[in-house]
Structures are given as C-alpha cells and as structure tokens.
Amino acid sequence: MPPRRDLNPSGLGRAIINRKAKDAKRMQESGMYISDLDSTSRLKSVTQEGDLDEFLNTAQLAGTDFTAERRNVKIIQQSAGSSQNPYLLSEQEEISTLQKHQENKKRLRVPRRPAWTRSMTPAELEKQEKTAFLDWRRGLASLQEEDNFLLTPFERNLEVWRQLWRVLERSHLVVQIVDARNPLRFRCEDLEEYVHDVEGAEGESGTGTGKRRCLLLINKADLLTAAQRCQWADYFDQQGIQYAFFSAANAAALQQARREAALASEEAAGVENEEPEEPDDSTDEEDDSDDGESEYESADEFYFSEEEDSPAGRDPRAKVLSVLELEDLFQKMAPDLSVFSAPNGKSPEKLIVGLVGYPNVGKSSTINSLLGEKKVSVSSTPGKTKHFQTINLSDTIMLCDCPGLVFPQFATTKADLICDGVLPIDQMKEHTGPAALVAKRIPKEVLEATYGLTIKVKLVEEGGDGKVTAENFLIAYAIGRGYTRSGQGNPDEARAARYVMKDYVTAKLLYCHPPPAIPDSSFNERTHELALARYADKKRAPVTRVGKGADTFVRTEPLSTTAAPQSSKSHDLDRNFFENNSALSPRPFVQGSGGQDGTSFTRMRVYPHQNSVADNGMVISGRRARLASVLANNAGVLGEGKKHHKKIKRVKQRSGKGYDD
Numbered sequence: 191m192p193p194r195r196d197l198n199p200s201g202l203g204r205a206i207i208n209r210k211a212k213d214a215k216r217m218q219e220s221g222m223y224i225s226d227l228d229s230t231s232r233l234k235s236v237t238q239e240g241d242l243d244e245f246l247n248t249a250q251l252a253g254t255d256f257t258a259e260r261r262n263v264k265i266i267q268q269s270a271g272s273s274q275n276p277y278l279l280s281e282q283e284e285i286s287t288l289q290k291h292q293e294n295k296k297r298l299r300v301p302r303r304p305a306w307t308r309s310m311t312p313a314e315l316e317k318q319e320k321t322a323f324l325d326w327r328r329g330l331a332s333l334q335e336e337d338n339f340l341l342t343p344f345e346r347n348l349e350v351w352r353q354l355w356r357v358l359e360r361s362h363l364v365v366q367i368v369d370a371r372n373p374l375r376f377r378c379e380d381l382e383e384y385v386h387d388v389e390g391a392e393g394e395s396g397t398g399t400g401k402r403r404c405l406l407l408i409n410k411a412d413l414l415t416a417a418q419r420c421q422w423a424d425y426f427d428q429q430g431i432q433y434a435f436f437s438a439a440n441a442a443a444l445q446q447a448r449r450e451a452a453l454a455s456e457e458a459a460g461v462e463n464e465e466p467e468e469p470d471d472s473t474d475e476e477d478d479s480d481d482g483e484s485e486y487e488s489a490d491e492f493y494f495s496e497e498e499d500s501p502a503g504r505d506p507r508a509k510v511l512s513v514l515e516l517e518d519l520f521q522k523m524a525p526d527l528s529v530f531s532a533p534n535g536k537s538p539e540k541l542i543v544g545l546v547g548y549p550n551v552g553k554s555s556t557i558n559s560l561l562g563e564k565k566v567s568v569s570s571t572p573g574k575t576k577h578f579q580t581i582n583l584s585d586t587i588m589l590c591d592c593p594g595l596v597f598p599q600f601a602t603t604k605a606d607l608i609c610d611g612v613l614p615i616d617q618m619k620e621h622t623g624p625a626a627l628v629a630k631r632i633p634k635e636v637l638e639a640t641y642g643l644t645i646k647v648k649l650v651e652e653g654g655d656g657k658v659t660a661e662n663f664l665i666a667y668a669i670g671r672g673y674t675r676s677g678q679g680n681p682d683e684a685r686a687a688r689y690v691m692k693d694y695v696t697a698k699l700l701y702c703h704p705p706p707a708i709p710d711s712s713f714n715e716r717t718h719e720l721a722l723a724r725y726a727d728k729k730r731a732p733v734t735r736v737g738k739g740a741d742t743f744v745r746t747e748p749l750s751t752t753a754a755p756q757s758s759k760s761h762d763l764d765r766n767f768f769e770n771n772s773a774l775s776p777r778p779f780v781q782g783s784g785g786q787d788g789t790s791f792t793r794m795r796v797y798p799h800q801n802s803v804a805d806n807g808m809v810i811s812g813r814r815a816r817l818a819s820v821l822a823n824n825a826g827v828l829g830e831g832k833k834h835h836k837k838i839k840r841v842k843q844r845s846g847k848g849y850d851d
C-alpha cells in the first residue's frame with residue numbers, strides 16, 4: 191500500500207520553502223537582484239561589479255523600466271617600446287590627476303540616509319533609502335562618465351551603507367581608523383562632514399546634528415619612525431584635524447607580556463597549575479590563558495625602538511598612545527552626552543564610540559587591544575567584519591564596530607588599492623601593476639636583502655634603464671622559491687606576485703606614504719636603512735641560469751650580500767669556482783624540501799625575516815623586538831592592568847593570519 195500523503199501542508203519543509211521565498215522577495219526589493227540569498231550574503235561587500243551586474247543592480251534599485259544605453263569604450267593605447275606599465279600612470283599623468291582630484295574632492299560624497307521618523311512604515315523607509323542611494327550612485331556615475339574621472343571600486347551594496355548609517359546614528363564619538371602607512375588614502379573627509387549632519391537616532395529633525403565628534407586614529411603607528419610621525423603630526427595640525435597615533439599590535443604585545451609576567455611570577459611562587467578559578471574582582475589581571483601566538487607575526491620586524499629616544503620620539507604629538515591613554519582620549523574628546531537626550535528626557539548612560547574605516551586598517555585589532563582580549567576576529571584578508579557589533583568596553587564606554595567600508599575615492603589605479611590592502615590579493619586578476627608599484631617604491635637592495643635574491647636588471651649599456659621592473663623582480667623571486675608554471679616550467683610570476691603582495695600588505699616590505707609636499711625618498715630613507723640592517727646577514731639564494739645551445743649549463747651564483755653587476759672576469763671566476771666546488775654550492779630552494787641548504791625545517795631558517803634589529807644592533811626575534819620597543823616607550827606599564835574586563839574569559843580563535851578564509 192502506498193504511504194499515506196501528509197494532509198497537513200504546514201510541515202517544516204514547507205516552512206523552510208516559505209521562508210526562502212520571503213527572503214528572496216525581500217532581497218529583490220532591497221537592491222540585490224540575485225535571489226538565492228541569506229542574511230550573510232545580503233551584507234556581502236560589493237566593490238567591483240561587472241558591467242552587466244552594475245546595469246542590473248541599477249535597474250533593480252530604480253524599480254522602473256530602463257533603457258540600455260551604449261557606453262563609450264575607452265581604449266588605452268600604449269606607445270610601442272615604452273617600459274611604462276599600462277596599468278599604472280606616468281609621473282606626469284599622476285601629478286595632473288592628483289591636482290584634478292584635489293579640485294573636485296567635494297563631489298565625492300558618502301551616501302546620506304534620508305531623514306526619517308518613527309511614524310514611517312518599513313516600506314516607505316525602504317523606498318526612500320533606495321531612491322536616495324540610487325541618486326547617489328547616479329551622481330558618481332556621472333562623475334565617471336561625463337567628467338571622465340576614474341573612481342576606486344567603492345562599496346555598492348546598500349545594506350553595507352545601512353550598517354554605517356546605524357553606527358553613526360548610535361555613536362557620540364566617531365573614530366575613523368586609518369593605516370599609518372597611507373593615512374590620506376584611508377581618510378574620508380566627507381565622512382567627517384556627514385558625522386556632523388547625522389540626525390539623532392530618534393530621527394527627529396535637528397536632535398542629533400552638529401553634536402557628534404570625530405577623531406582620526408592612525409593605527410599601525412609601529413610601522414612609522416618617530417620622525418615620520420612628527421611630519422604627519424605637523425600636517426594634521428596644519429589642517430586642524432584631531433588625531434592620535436596608536437598601535438594595536440604594540441598594545442597586544444604588551445598585554446601578552448603582562449600575562450607572561452603574571453604566569454612566571456605565579457610559577458615562581460610555586461602555584462600549582464590547576465583548573466583556573468574565576469578571577470577575583472580585586473585583581474588587575476584579566477586573563478591567564480594564552481596560546482603563545484602573536485597576531486602580528488608578519489609585521490613583527492618593524493619596531494623603531496631606537497627612534498623613540500630621538501628628539502622626534504619625545505615629541506608628545508608623535509606619541510603612540512597606550513590602551514589606557516586612548517581610552518582617556520575618548521573620554522576627553524566626547525561631547526556632552528546630555529545633548530543627546532531621548533524624548534523622555536533621559537541622557538545616554540554610556541559614551542558610544544563608533545569605529546569606522548576601510549577593510550583591513552585594524553578596527554578589530556584595535557577593539558581587541560582595548561578589550562585586552564580577542565573578542566573580534568582578526569584577519570589579514572580585507573572585509574572580514576560583516577555586521578556592526580556593539581561591545582561594552584567599560585561602565586562608561588561602549589564600542590560600536592562597523593564593517594570595513596570602501597568609500598568612494600578618486601582612483602589613481604586599482605594597483606594602488608591592492609597595495610593598500612583594500613582589495614583582496616586572492617581576487618587580484620592583474621599582477622604586474624601592483625608588483626610594479628612595489629618595485630618602484632622599495633629599493634632594489636632592500637628587495638634583494640629581504641628575499642636573499644639577486645635581481646637582474648637591464649643596464650643602460652644593454653638598452654635598459656637600470657631599474658627593477660615588476661617582471662625581473664617576480665622572475666627572480668619565482669626562481670628563488672622554485673615556483674614554476676606547469677607545462678614548460680617557466681617561472682610562475684603570478685604566484686610570486688601573490689606572495690610579494692601579501693608581504694607588502696603585511697608590511698614585511700615596508701613603504702610609508704609621506705604627507706603632501708614631502709618627497710618619498712627622504713621620507714622612507716630611514717625605513718629602508720633599517721630594513722637593510724635587519725637583513726644584512728641574510729644569504730642570497732642561488733640564481734639558476736640556463737645558457738643557450740651547446741654551452742648550456744646550470745650554475746649557482748655565489749652567496750653575496752651586494753648586488754653589483756658582474757664583470758666577465760668575475761663571471762668566469764664564479765663559474766670556475768662553482769663547477770669545481772659543486773658540493774659546496776648551495777642547492778636551490780625547493781618548496782617542501784626543508785631548509786634552503788637541504789637541512790631540516792627550522793623557523794629561523796624558513797622565516798628569517800622574523801628577525802629584528804635591537805638598539806644595540808643585535809638581531810632579536812620579532813616579538814621581543816616589539817616588546818622592547820613598547821617597554822622603552824612605556825616604562826612601568828607591565829603592571830598597568832585594566833580592571834573592567836577581568837571577568838571576560840578569552841575564547842581561543844584562529845587568527846586567520848597568513849590564510850585566506
């Protein structure tokens with residue numbers, strides 16, 4: 191007998207189907223035309239759209255009939271024989287482009303949330319937000335098409351902007367976090383203007399405007415020398431910008447040291463390592479568990495401890511604030527909360543600090559360091575934070591973390607955005623542009639010393655210009671690491687580029703943009719000197735060359751730390767030496783085969799960049815270097831605990847560092 195049909199149509203399966211259909215309908219209405227969406231994909235950051243996507247999304251947002259218009263096709267022509275990368279601008283083009291940007295910067299706006307009241311229905315609210323958003327997108331499109339401006343990929347998903355609107359409405363102090371290596375790239379001036387225009391959370395006209403405050407927090411300040419921070423401080427002072435330097439990485443290192451010191455003193459006192467008890471309210475220490483892993487391993491080598499003793503290092507404007515100093519600054523900068531009174535006359539109980547910024551500038555790390563705990567997941571992949579979160583920092587402060595947002599900006603190139611860590615490297619389709627920028631910004635000697643490579647360049651006598659190009663750098667890197675393309679075994683430049691770009695973004699290859707009117711070369715001179723000192727003892731990887739015809743030979747070059755072009759005499763000498771002493775010559779590095787000399791894996795050998803130079807010139811490990819620098823700068827801070835988080839239990843989380851989820 192066939193099984194009886196279930197006569198009840200309201201089973202779980204039907205409920206799921208109904209739910210999906212409802213979600214899909216809502217999504218259609220909210221601005222994304224795709225239908226298979228759940229709550230996370232609604233918040234997916236959309237910074238790059240194909241023409242068709244853009245066309246359909248615009249049509250969807252408009253919710254009306256549309257007529258397709260033919261777009262003008264721009265052809266970028268490159269003169270034959272030019273060494274200029276077609277994905278980058280020439281020097282002249284860059285100057286005129288920047289000038290044009292400066293003149294038109296007021297036209298780049300953050301989308302505003304239209305005024306709203308509690309009496310509006312959700313549908314009305316939705317409709318007016320979509321209309322305003324569409325107008326905003328049209329404005330940017332006309333900037334691109336009519337005025338021929340090139341814009342950076344910017345956030346196009348209305349849902350993500352809605353997150354920003356909510357964060358701004360809730361916050362009393364809006365902290366814009368920027369990356370110290372390029373603060374102006376990450377600073378959105380219009381956001382600061384918008385903060386002053388934002389209406390109150392109650393949506394009643396005039397209740398919130400002009401009351402919120404802004405602060406520019408320059409995170410990753412550990413990557414700047416004290417002198418560089420002073421130069422930036424001069425610039426920000428001139429512009430009347432409220433700013434502070436901070437390093438979430440230094441703060442985390444200090445917190446870890448505090449935990450280790452506490453653990454060591456417990457052990458010294460002979461305390462049994464039993465199940466940890468709930469911490470006592472009267473103690474300062476907040477946590478006793480630790481996985482011993484630093485979140486900032488990749489950038490660990492950059493601490494300018496010796497700089498802190500210089501006159502620039504003693505300039506209070508250039509000081510890298512500690513966590514407690516930053517918290518104090520929030521309080522000092524806070525507006526009077528009584529002006530934010532709700533209609534019932536009650537003032538807010540806590541200061542709400544909104545944290546806003548581009549992806550990957552370190553918002554989550556800053557929050558973690560403020561909390562002294564890992565509460566927000568940190569990743570080197572941009573765009574990890576998807577939804578805004580509120581976190582109680584203390585009895586008086588609440589943090590509000592906004593997802594990373596790519597604000598509209600005039601573009602120089604997409605390559606710049608990859609270098610700035612705004613666009614994910616794993617989605618990089620064109621690698622020569624970003625690699626050419628790295629080769630232009632980091633001197634040849636530093637590239638060679640960092641990777642232990644010898645980069646061959648075309649000298650003037652050979653018809654070249656003696657400069658490192660993306661191509662010869664990537665080829666040297668790929669050969670040194672044994673990255674070959676399947677098939678003919680040619681060097682895999684695309685793969686090499688991905689590794690190099692990750693190193694650039696995580697600051698293993700460090701370049702800092704100077705304030706306007708300060709030349710690049712002088713600004714980064716000390717940074718490059720320190721990088722050279724750090725890798726001074728690093729050996730060069732052998733270069734494998736294949737000659738032509740009967741003369742074909744494979745040889746390795748001597749290990750040297752200089753990169754002078756070889757004369758024919760030394761060429762012969764080398765050849766002689768290596769052919770006769772092939773047993774002595776180093777073997778090329780083969781991935782997975784252990785150390786470069788064929789011995790077993792050691793961290794020092796495989797990751798030699800994780801060394802740093804101490805004040806006395808000695809090479810010390812990254813974490814020790816960071817700590818030395820932080821301690822030099824904050825004498826006595828090891829004992830400085832934070833009372834208000836002692837109860838938070840640390841949840842062990844994968845850092846995501848070095849991996850892409």
Ligand SMILES: Nc1nc2c(ncn2[C@@H]2O[C@H](COP(=O)(O)OP(=O)(O)OP(=O)(O)O)[C@@H](O)[C@H]2O)c(=O)[nH]1
Pocket residue numbers: 409410411412413436437438439440485486489547548549550551552553554555556567568569570571572573574575593594595697847
């Ligand atoms: N050197 C250095 N690196 C830092 C610092 N703060 C964060 N980083 C690194 O920057 C990367 C991004 O940090 P996150 O805290 O995840 O950045 P986020 O702004 O929250 O990123 P989204 O989640 O994409 O919005 C990670 O690789 C961090 O290790 C710092 O003060 N110094």
